[in-house]
Amino acid sequence: MTQEIVTANRLRDGAVVYLAPEGYWSERLADAVVVEGEVAAAELLGTAEAAVKAQIVVAPYRADVTLESGLPVPRTTKERIRSRGPSIHPELGKQAEGQPA
Amino acid sequence: MYRYDEYDHRILAERVEQFRDQVGRRIAGDISEDEFKPLRLMNGLYLQLHAYMLRVAIPYGMLSSTQLRKLAYIARRFDKGYGHFTTRQNIQYHWIKLEQAPDILGELAEVEMHAIQTSGNCVRNTTADQFAGVAFDEIEDPRVWCEIVRQWSTFHPEFSFLPRKFKIAITGSPHDRAALCVHDIGLRMHRDAAGEIGFEVMVGGGQGRTPMLAETIRPFLPKQYLLSYLEAILRVYNQLGRRDNIHKARIKILVGAVGAAEFARLVEAEWQASRNEDLELPAAEFERIHAHFALPPYEALPAETPAFHAKRFENREFARWVRTNVSRHKQPGYAIVTVSLKPEGGVPGDASDRQMEAMADIAERFSFGEVRVTHEQNLVLAHVKEADLYELWRNLGFFDLAAANAGLITDIIACPGLDYCSLANARSIPVSQAIGRRFADPERQARIGELKIKISGCINACGHHHVGHIGILGVDKKGEEFYQITLGGSADETAALGDIVGPAFAYDRVVDAVDTIVDTYLGIRIEGERFLDTYRRVGLQPFKERLYGAR
Numbered sequence: 001m002t003q004e005i006v007t008a009n010r011l012r013d014g015a016v017v018y019l020a021p022e023g024y025w026s027e028r029l030a031d032a033v034v035v036e037g038e039v040a041a042a043e044l045l046g047t048a049e050a051a052v053k054a055q056i057v058v059a060p061y062r063a064d065v066t067l068e069s070g071l072p073v074p075r076t077t078k079e080r081i082r083s084r085g086p087s088i089h090p091e092l093g094k095q096a097e098g099q100p101a
Numbered sequence: 102m103y104r105y106d107e108y109d110h111r112i113l114a115e116r117v118e119q120f121r122d123q124v125g126r127r128i129a130g131d132i133s134e135d136e137f138k139p140l141r142l143m144n145g146l147y148l149q150l151h152a153y154m155l156r157v158a159i160p161y162g163m164l165s166s167t168q169l170r171k172l173a174y175i176a177r178r179f180d181k182g183y184g185h186f187t188t189r190q191n192i193q194y195h196w197i198k199l200e201q202a203p204d205i206l207g208e209l210a211e212v213e214m215h216a217i218q219t220s221g222n223c224v225r226n227t228t229a230d231q232f233a234g235v236a237f238d239e240i241e242d243p244r245v246w247c248e249i250v251r252q253w254s255t256f257h258p259e260f261s262f263l264p265r266k267f268k269i270a271i272t273g274s275p276h277d278r279a280a281l282c283v284h285d286i287g288l289r290m291h292r293d294a295a296g297e298i299g300f301e302v303m304v305g306g307g308q309g310r311t312p313m314l315a316e317t318i319r320p321f322l323p324k325q326y327l328l329s330y331l332e333a334i335l336r337v338y339n340q341l342g343r344r345d346n347i348h349k350a351r352i353k354i355l356v357g358a359v360g361a362a363e364f365a366r367l368v369e370a371e372w373q374a375s376r377n378e379d380l381e382l383p384a385a386e387f388e389r390i391h392a393h394f395a396l397p398p399y400e401a402l403p404a405e406t407p408a409f410h411a412k413r414f415e416n417r418e419f420a421r422w423v424r425t426n427v428s429r430h431k432q433p434g435y436a437i438v439t440v441s442l443k444p445e446g447g448v449p450g451d452a453s454d455r456q457m458e459a460m461a462d463i464a465e466r467f468s469f470g471e472v473r474v475t476h477e478q479n480l481v482l483a484h485v486k487e488a489d490l491y492e493l494w495r496n497l498g499f500f501d502l503a504a505a506n507a508g509l510i511t512d513i514i515a516c517p518g519l520d521y522c523s524l525a526n527a528r529s530i531p532v533s534q535a536i537g538r539r540f541a542d543p544e545r546q547a548r549i550g551e552l553k554i555k556i557s558g559c560i561n562a563c564g565h566h567h568v569g570h571i572g573i574l575g576v577d578k579k580g581e582e583f584y585q586i587t588l589g590g591s592a593d594e595t596a597a598l599g600d601i602v603g604p605a606f607a608y609d610r611v612v613d614a615v616d617t618i619v620d621t622y623l624g625i626r627i628e629g630e631r632f633l634d635t636y637r638r639v640g641l642q643p644f645k646e647r648l649y650g651a652r
Binding site (some may be wrong): 009011012013014015016052054055058059075076077078081082085086087088089092093 | 127128129130134148149150151152153181196197198199200448519520521525527528530531534580581582
C-alpha cells in the first residue's frame with residue numbers, strides 16, 4: 001500500500017514544512033507522520049486544513065513516500081527537491097542544514 | 102532614463118503601505134489565502150517550491166547603477182545573496198519571506214522600482230530591444246514608446262482583469278532582438294514610402310502549450326495613434342477572448358480562431374468607433390518623456406581607435422570576447438557590450454550581490470551609470486568607448502563576468518525549472534550547466550558559430566524553447582525527467598517555431614543528444630552557414646537519422 005505524508009508551505013516565510021505528530025509542522029521530512037490508506041491520508045490532510053485556517057500553512061497536499069530505514073523518502077523529483085533544496089545549490093536550503101536526502 | 106515625478110512617488114509609497122496592511126491582515130487571519138493571493142500576485146509575489154518568489158519589474162530592461170545596487174542589497178539582506186534575471190527583462194528573488202515582502206517593496210520604491218505588472222491578467226512589463234537608442238541600424242528609440250505604454254497601461258481600470266496576461270514588445274530596428282513574434286503584441290518601427298515613421302503592428306504571438314507567431318494586422322500605423330490603436334486591440338480581446346478555459350484565454354487563441362484578417366477588421370471597426378483625441382499624446386508630453394531618453398554626452402571621437410585594435414592583436418582572449426560580446430554602436434568610437442551571465446558551470450541569468458554591485462560600479466566608470474537586462478538573460482553596457490574596452494574586459498574578468506560566448510552555444514536561455522518553480526515538470530538549469538561544460542572549449546564554440554539553445558522546464562515555455570535553434574522542453578514521465586528536443590526555432594525577424602525531432606530523451610541522455618545534433622550539423626554544413634541556415638536547408642531528417650537511426 002502507498003505510504004503518504006502531508007506537506008505544505010509555511011505562511012510567514014514560505015518554507016517547506018511537513019505535518020508531524022500532534023499537529024506540529026516540521027521543516028524536516030524525517031519528522032513527518034507517515035500513513036497508509038485513503039482513510040488515514042484523508043484524515044491527515046484534514047488536520048492540515050485546520051492549520052490553514054489557523055494561518056500556519058498554505059496549500060497543504062498529500063505526497064507519496066517510501067520508507068527507507070524507517071525514514072520517509074520522496075518518490076518524485078519535485079518532492080525530493082522540496083525536501084532538500086535546489087539541486088544546483090547544495091550549499092542552500094535544507095540540504096545545507098544537514099538534513100537527510 | 103525615465104525619472105518619476107512627485108505623483109509617481111506618491112503612488113508607489115501608497116502602494117507599499119497598502120500591501121503592508123494586506124500582509125498584516127493575512128498573517129493575523131483577517132483575510133484568507135484565497136482573498137490574499139490575487140493581492141500578493143498584483144505585487145509580484147508568488148509562492149514557489151522553497152519560499153515565496155518576488156518578481157521585480159525592470160521596465161524595458163533599463164537600470165541605473167543606483168537601482169542595481171539596490172537589487173544587490175535586496176539579494177544580500179532579504180534573499181540568499183543572488184537574483185535571477187529573466188526572459189522578461191525582470192529580476193526574480195527565490196527565497197523571500199512573506200513578512201519581509203513589504204519592506205522589500207519599500208526599499209525598491211526608494212529607487213523608483215516596484216513589482217507592479219509582473220503578475221496577473223494585466224498588461225505586463227513592456228519589453229524592448231536591449232540595444233535601444235544605440236543600435237547602428239535603429240530608426241527610432243523604442244524606449245520612449247515603451248515608457249508611454251507603461252504610463253498608459255499601469256493600473257488601467259479597463260485592462261486590469263483581461264482574460265489572461267498580456268505582453269507587448271517594441272523595437273526600432275529592422276533586426277529583431279526583442280522576439281516580437283512571440284508576444285501578444287509586437288511593434289516594429291519602420292518608415293513608410295513617404296519617410297514617415299510608424300509601427301508595424303503584429304498580434305497573437307506567444308509560446309506555451311499552443312505556440313503561435315504573431316501576425317501583422319496593420320503594416321503601418323502612424324505613431325501618434327499608438328495608444329488608441331492598442332486600446333482598440335485590447336477592447337476586442339477583452340470582449341471576445343475566452344474566460345472559460347485558462348489554456349485558451351490568450352489573445353493568440355482568439356486571433357487563431359477568427360483569423361488575422363477578421364481580427365484586424367474587428368480592431369479597425371473598434372478603433373474607428375472609439376478613437377478620440379484624448380489618446381493622442383500632446384507633442385509637449387511626448388517631448389517631456391522623450392527628453393528622459395536623451396543619449397549621454399558622448400565625446401566626439403574618430404571612427405577608428407588604433408589602441409583598441411592593437412590590444413585585439415596582442416591578446417587572443419580579449420579578441421575572442423570582442424568578436425562575440427561587442428556590437429556596433431551608432432556613435433563613432435563607442436561600442437555596445439553584452440556582459441554574459443553564462444559563465445561555464447553558472448546558472449543562466451543569475452547574478453550574485455557582489456556581481457550586481459560590481460556591474461553598478463563598472464557601469465558608472467565605463468557606461469554613464471546605465472545597465473540593461475536582455476531577454477536572453479544577459480546584461481548590456483550600451484555606451485562604452487572603444488578605447489576603454491580592454492580595461493572594461495579586465496574588470497569584468499575579476500567578477501566572472503567576462504565569458505566570451507554571446508550568441509554561441511553556451512549562451513543558453515534557461516528558466517528556473519524544477520529547482521525552484523512550482524509549475525515545472527523538470528529541471529532546466531542543470532541541463533544548461535551540463536551543456537555549458539560539454540561545449541566549454543572556446544575554439545569549438547567558435548567553430549560551431551551562432552547557435553541558440555533555449556530550455557524550459559515545462560510547457561509554459563518561460564525558457565522560450567519553441568524559438569530556440571535547439572529547443573529543449575522538460576517533461577514529466579511518471580515522476581522522471583525527460584526532455585523533448587525541437588530544432589529550427591528562431592525569435593528574430595525570420596521567426597519560426599521549432600520542429601519536434603522525435604521521442605524525448607532521459608535526463609542523462611540529453612547532453613549527448615545535443616552533441617549529436619551539433620556534430621551532424623558540422624558534418625553537413627556548407628561554408629558560411631550557421632546552424633539555422635543548415636537546418637533550413639536540410640530539415641529534420643539528417644538529425645533524426647543520427648539521433649534515432651540506431652534504434
